[in-house]
Amino acid sequence: MEFTKRQIKIIEIVKEFGPITGDEIAGKLSLSRATIRPDLTILTMLNILGARPKVGYFYTGKSGMTVFSKKVSSIKVKDTMSLPIVMDENSSIYDVIVGLFLEDMSSVFITNDGFLAGVVSRKDLLRTAMGKMDLNNTPIGLIMTRMPNIVCVTEEDSVLDAAIKIEDKGVDSLPVVRVVDEDLKKLKVVGRFTKTNVNRIFVELARENF
Amino acid sequence: MEFTKRQIKIIEIVKEFGPITGDEIAGKLSLSRATIRPDLTILTMLNILGARPKVGYFYTGKSGMTVFSKKVSSIKVKDTMSLPIVMDENSSIYDVIVGLFLEDMSSVFITNDGFLAGVVSRKDLLRTAMGKMDLNNTPIGLIMTRMPNIVCVTEEDSVLDAAIKIEDKGVDSLPVVRVVDEDLKKLKVVGRFTKTNVNRIFVELARENF
Known part of the structure; x- marks a missing residue:
């Protein structure tokens, strides 16, 4: 699986500033919230980012290895x-x-x-x-x-x-x-x-x- | 990582009917193409589905293990x-x-x-x-x-x-x-x-x- 440059930037932003809202992430990228929504969905599905209501996104330190855990x-x-x-x-x-x-x-x-x-x-x-x-x-x-x-x-x-x-x-x-x-x-x-x-x-x- | 019910259904459809276009998958689910677009993005990013222009989506038989390969x-x-x-x-x-x-x-x-x-x-x-x-x-x-x-x-x-x-x-x-x-x-x-x-x-x- 390859991350896009934008997804990598989002991970870096959340690593540095998390917890951070979707709007704030979009602001730092000068993009709309709608544009980055699919990226945030993917990154949370992969457990790379966590999301908590009213708090925002945070970096989990995980790297998609849940698939591996389930498999083994x-x-x-x-x-x-x-x-x-x-x-x-x-x-x-x-x-x-x-x-x-x-x-x-x-x-x-x-x-x-x-x-x-x-x-x-x-x-x-x-x-x-x-x-x-x-x-x-x-x-x-x-x-x-x-x-x-x-x-x-x-x-x-x-x-x-x-x-x-x-x-x-x-x-x-x-x-x-x-x-x-x-x-x-x-x-x-x-x-x-x-x-x-x-x-x-x-x-x-x-x-x-x- | 957990797949949603819809994502699991999509995987099953592509396994059975692939290669199949996004519109055809949406049709089988009675949903719009736009609704399932994020699912298709995630499943192709994870290498579970492959996508070829003018052919459609096909099942790769892989299970997200590329993350594991890259990690190790x-x-x-x-x-x-x-x-x-x-x-x-x-x-x-x-x-x-x-x-x-x-x-x-x-x-x-x-x-x-x-x-x-x-x-x-x-x-x-x-x-x-x-x-x-x-x-x-x-x-x-x-x-x-x-x-x-x-x-x-x-x-x-x-x-x-x-x-x-x-x-x-x-x-x-x-x-x-x-x-x-x-x-x-x-x-x-x-x-x-x-x-x-x-x-x-x-x-x-x-x-x-x-």
Whole structure:
């Protein structure tokens, strides 16, 4: 979207003098109020200017990003999630490392009886590999991060909510889960949502491919 | 930004009947052309409708995301980059692993004589830790990914360009470099730009904090 020179001037005037009435803005431009009415309509619709009755126009500091917020609130995790690798908590640490390399992933989700029990990251595995454990004969369950300390999302969550969880909890990847039994906290892993997904959405939205 | 009911109707009409003239759209709404003129102006400004002389309005399939594209093309890497950890290529693999844990980073940039020479990731280090190398007495230079196989950005690149590089090259982090000597390919590492930065920009733009 391109602003006209007049719209840019109006934004500058409101930035400097706001709150300011439409008539005053028109006066500063030596134009009639009617001439600039469509500009004011557009700029308020885009949330770049706010308007308050009897007060006038003021600059919101926003830049039309509401469209973006709405868009990323409407894209669901299930629309963009990736396939997870899931291994049982009795798997050896060695097998999990091999699985992680085979699938080239940054983390592995660990299940007990088919339900989410833990997560291990490359970082956890590197720390363990540096230690003195017997990687072939130690089950991954011993070193994984366990429920309930795992941040999850569901397929119906928005990608914005998922990105906020990644940011706020400082994690790289989120298991996407389906709740099988709320009381027993039984969660089935159906996907994986990571910073890689966020980066891809970011690029595709910018290319208007989404 | 909220569309009015009339604007939504106009979008639907153009989706179904476009290309269609302004008069025809007005006719379908039983309104005058003058009444809907501001709506058509807004919708074309937002790139939701396109307009071609003597043809009429058509639906672009875009959703106002041009604002987003422009925004992320205008934010520079230097506005959001993080501090890097940089170690000399004679450092032992063990020291690099320790550095990586101390700073809680996913990769370390390696320099020779102060200039970028390589990159090592957690994945490289995990692979090495699983092998039989003497981590204390092997220099990191032996296992790092070397120039010119390193994808870099400069401080002046846009965050969109950086995100595209991350997506297209399948990497997690990019060294931010300043070119000291173009011919000798001498690059000084001044920052780090990763998927974590992209995720943060994504969240902050959605919250309109940027």
